[in-house]
Amino acid sequence: MKKGRVEAFSDGVIAIIITIMVLEMKVPPGDNLYALLPMVPVFLSYILSFIYLGIYWNNHHHLFQAVEQVEGLVLWANLHLLFWLSLIPFVTAWMGENHFSLWPVAVYGVVLLMAGFAYFLLTRALLRNHGKDSSLVVAIGNDRKGKISLAIYVLAISLCFINQWLAFGLYIITAVIWVVPDRRIENTLNR
Amino acid sequence: MKKGRVEAFSDGVIAIIITIMVLEMKVPPGDNLYALLPMVPVFLSYILSFIYLGIYWNNHHHLFQAVEQVEGLVLWANLHLLFWLSLIPFVTAWMGENHFSLWPVAVYGVVLLMAGFAYFLLTRALLRNHGKDSSLVVAIGNDRKGKISLAIYVLAISLCFINQWLAFGLYIITAVIWVVPDRRIENTLNR
Amino acid sequence: MKKGRVEAFSDGVIAIIITIMVLEMKVPPGDNLYALLPMVPVFLSYILSFIYLGIYWNNHHHLFQAVEQVEGLVLWANLHLLFWLSLIPFVTAWMGENHFSLWPVAVYGVVLLMAGFAYFLLTRALLRNHGKDSSLVVAIGNDRKGKISLAIYVLAISLCFINQWLAFGLYIITAVIWVVPDRRIENTLNR
Amino acid sequence: MKKGRVEAFSDGVIAIIITIMVLEMKVPPGDNLYALLPMVPVFLSYILSFIYLGIYWNNHHHLFQAVEQVEGLVLWANLHLLFWLSLIPFVTAWMGENHFSLWPVAVYGVVLLMAGFAYFLLTRALLRNHGKDSSLVVAIGNDRKGKISLAIYVLAISLCFINQWLAFGLYIITAVIWVVPDRRIENTLNR
Numbered sequence: 001m002k003k004g005r006v007e008a009f010s011d012g013v014i015a016i017i018i019t020i021m022v023l024e025m026k027v028p029p030g031d032n033l034y035a036l037l038p039m040v041p042v043f044l045s046y047i048l049s050f051i052y053l054g055i056y057w058n059n060h061h062h063l064f065q066a067v068e069q070v071e072g073l074v075l076w077a078n079l080h081l082l083f084w085l086s087l088i089p090f091v092t093a094w095m096g097e098n099h100f101s102l103w104p105v106a107v108y109g110v111v112l113l114m115a116g117f118a119y120f121l122l123t124r125a126l127l128r129n130h131g132k133d134s135s136l137v138v139a140i141g142n143d144r145k146g147k148i149s150l151a152i153y154v155l156a157i158s159l160c161f162i163n164q165w166l167a168f169g170l171y172i173i174t175a176v177i178w179v180v181p182d183r184r185i186e187n188t189l190n191r
Numbered sequence: 192m193k194k195g196r197v198e199a200f201s202d203g204v205i206a207i208i209i210t211i212m213v214l215e216m217k218v219p220p221g222d223n224l225y226a227l228l229p230m231v232p233v234f235l236s237y238i239l240s241f242i243y244l245g246i247y248w249n250n251h252h253h254l255f256q257a258v259e260q261v262e263g264l265v266l267w268a269n270l271h272l273l274f275w276l277s278l279i280p281f282v283t284a285w286m287g288e289n290h291f292s293l294w295p296v297a298v299y300g301v302v303l304l305m306a307g308f309a310y311f312l313l314t315r316a317l318l319r320n321h322g323k324d325s326s327l328v329v330a331i332g333n334d335r336k337g338k339i340s341l342a343i344y345v346l347a348i349s350l351c352f353i354n355q356w357l358a359f360g361l362y363i364i365t366a367v368i369w370v371v372p373d374r375r376i377e378n379t380l381n382r
Numbered sequence: 383m384k385k386g387r388v389e390a391f392s393d394g395v396i397a398i399i400i401t402i403m404v405l406e407m408k409v410p411p412g413d414n415l416y417a418l419l420p421m422v423p424v425f426l427s428y429i430l431s432f433i434y435l436g437i438y439w440n441n442h443h444h445l446f447q448a449v450e451q452v453e454g455l456v457l458w459a460n461l462h463l464l465f466w467l468s469l470i471p472f473v474t475a476w477m478g479e480n481h482f483s484l485w486p487v488a489v490y491g492v493v494l495l496m497a498g499f500a501y502f503l504l505t506r507a508l509l510r511n512h513g514k515d516s517s518l519v520v521a522i523g524n525d526r527k528g529k530i531s532l533a534i535y536v537l538a539i540s541l542c543f544i545n546q547w548l549a550f551g552l553y554i555i556t557a558v559i560w561v562v563p564d565r566r567i568e569n570t571l572n573r
Numbered sequence: 574m575k576k577g578r579v580e581a582f583s584d585g586v587i588a589i590i591i592t593i594m595v596l597e598m599k600v601p602p603g604d605n606l607y608a609l610l611p612m613v614p615v616f617l618s619y620i621l622s623f624i625y626l627g628i629y630w631n632n633h634h635h636l637f638q639a640v641e642q643v644e645g646l647v648l649w650a651n652l653h654l655l656f657w658l659s660l661i662p663f664v665t666a667w668m669g670e671n672h673f674s675l676w677p678v679a680v681y682g683v684v685l686l687m688a689g690f691a692y693f694l695l696t697r698a699l700l701r702n703h704g705k706d707s708s709l710v711v712a713i714g715n716d717r718k719g720k721i722s723l724a725i726y727v728l729a730i731s732l733c734f735i736n737q738w739l740a741f742g743l744y745i746i747t748a749v750i751w752v753v754p755d756r757r758i759e760n761t762l763n764r
Contacts, residue, residue: 012206015585203397394588
């Protein structure tokens with residue numbers, strides 16, 4: 001089975017998710033800069049989610065470059081990842097509209113955690129039908145960055161109950177870590 | 192006529208349908224977990240529809256792998272399928288917001304039935320311009336799973352008028368049957 | 383310049399237009415069949431527009447199969463067509479919510495007329511950089527069906543001011559004429 | 574790394590942005606032409622933004638035709654461009670609903686300026702991994718048109734505080750300049 005249509009479908013879904021978030025930014029009543037003021041938290045949470053979805057698209061792109069073939073389980077592991085990503089516009093709007101209050105920040109972290117876990121499952125599903133010497137196996141390696149991210153999300157969700165800004169800071173740090181593209185896979189492919 | 196653009200267009204439409212459903216999940220007023228409570232049925236019906244649309248995308252993907260060429264009738268049979276799938280976000284929201292009450296659950300079943308029937312018509316339209324020895328003919332076979340599903344949907348819609356949860360249970364069972372990818376086609380292709 | 387990305391972009395825009403129309407169908411308050419009753423005109427106008435967009439996608443698909451290359455003017459002629467198609471969800475909702483009253487039906491016809499005219503301009507732009515013996519020239523021929531449609535739209539818009547159902551009937555008749563795929567191009571390609 | 578998926582993803586995002594703008598045009602109450610009257614400014618600002626997004630898609634299309642390969646930085650420079658483009662539906666609706674009053678027109682200009690700057694950064698990122706003799710380098714040249722546009726946007730934003738219609742006029746002039754396709758790249762490719 002070829003990977004082309006899986007890539008196209010994932011691109012489509014991620015493109016739509018990243019774009020419809022802007023539909024949650026309702027046009028404010030009033031025509032001056034003060035009217036935009038209450039939108040600042042909504043806008044900040046939009047930027048954070050845009051970056052996270054950009055990270056997922058980039059990593060998905062890098063990952064599938066090393067993929068040789070896909071089978072049924074991979075299709076479902078991929079849909080499972082897209083499911084959690086599809087919830088990001090909802091939690092983004094909830095977090096922004098409530099000015100980063102406790103529960104929305106925690107639930108946002110849970111969605112990030114589940115998406116991270118779904119991405120991990122996708123790599124496992126892909127490894128099942130790639131040989132031990134395939135460039136995919138070498139490229140994914142021990143996936144340290146992925147595992148550390150999951151640990152940070154769990155820590156962040158816990159820290160919410162002390163102060164949700166600690167969690168928010170950790171979400172930003174994790175994003176920064178990932179914006180650097182996944183050199184592991186690129187390096188292996190270029191070798 | 193080549194099949195590439197039919198696949199791309201179908202991927203696009205299904206990707207949009209699966210994603211805009213999340214727009215029906217309005218951000219709740221309130222910033223705690225209780226605020227999310229009334230969203231539980233909406234969320235459950237979102238999950239069910241996400242899985243059904245995933246099934247259709249997977250089966251469509253498998254089906255078109257065995258397709259060699261498409262003609263005018265196939266384009267319309269495909270658009271007819273996409274029409275019924277496009278109604279899923281509407282019936283999903285109606286069912287979720289009304290907490291799975293009688294009529295929304297029945298109408299949801301009618302849309303599933305019509306989509307299933309449209310998929311059946313699509314396979315017939317495809318068979319018209321594929322030879323008797325084509326891998327498509329062998330792959331579709333007698334399409335037992337498809338026909339059983341249609342029978343289950345009819346049964347489920349009838350059972351609604353006794354208790355709509357029986358119907359809802361049958362929708363879940365049918366989804367589970369289909370999540371297993373369509374081995375018939377894959378097996379034939381791999382032979 | 384290759385035509386692949388123009389096809390992909392057009393597929394994307396038409397896929398989105400055809401799907402977001404369903405977002406205009408607001409979930410009705412109430413959970414029985416009577417609650418769906420006021421939606422019947424909205425639903426009917428959705429079906430008509432779905433068919434028209436399907437026709438445009440099919441014809442676009444057929445047309446570009448015979449295209450060999452595109453240049454700057456074609457890109458803008460194509461965007462111009464997509465602009466008028468993008469207004470269809472708006473006029474569809476306006477027409478449906480006002481139960482096919484005079485002005486919405488007339489404005490719907492104006493959008494159909496402009497889209498038809500934009501399609502005509504697109505074929506002219508394409509012919510500019512295809513030789514007189516190209517399969518595109520032979521395939522488009524004298525474009526009788528396209529010209530007749532434009533005339534019908536003008537007639538329908540005028541008839542609105544006698545009775546808008548005459549116009550609505552003409553829209554249906556034109557759709558039926560076009561659902562038959564554009565054999566001219568197919569025949570030429572298969573020769 | 575191949576450029577195909579970057580093109581497909583960008584096409585998807587721009588296709589969605591250009592289309593969801595129409596969702597901001599709420600169906601007016603009332604079924605006659607007077608009901609459409611208050612929509613005229615919304616419609617005008619929709620046309621302007623549709624043309625700007627068309628320009629970006631066209632230029633992106635032309636630019637990537639000369640691209641040979643993409644690397645991590647290009648992916649992020651491209652996402653950065655898509656981010657600013659994604660804000661266009663929001664500022665379009667704000668500008669249209671407030672009938673082109675001072676601040677919305679100025680903020681619209683800021684988004685155009687940032688998108689123009691992001692496009693400039695994208696060309697720089699692409700040049701980093703293309704040789705001095707590549708067709709891309711020759712094609713982009715000194716990018717006079719791009720730099721002039723940025724200067725016009727700055728001028729327009731300043732002129733807003735005298736009269737916002739001066740700014741609006743400049744946005745239209747810049748659009749007209751760009752609707753002429755980027756002959757620099759095309760000429761180089763055809764040499």
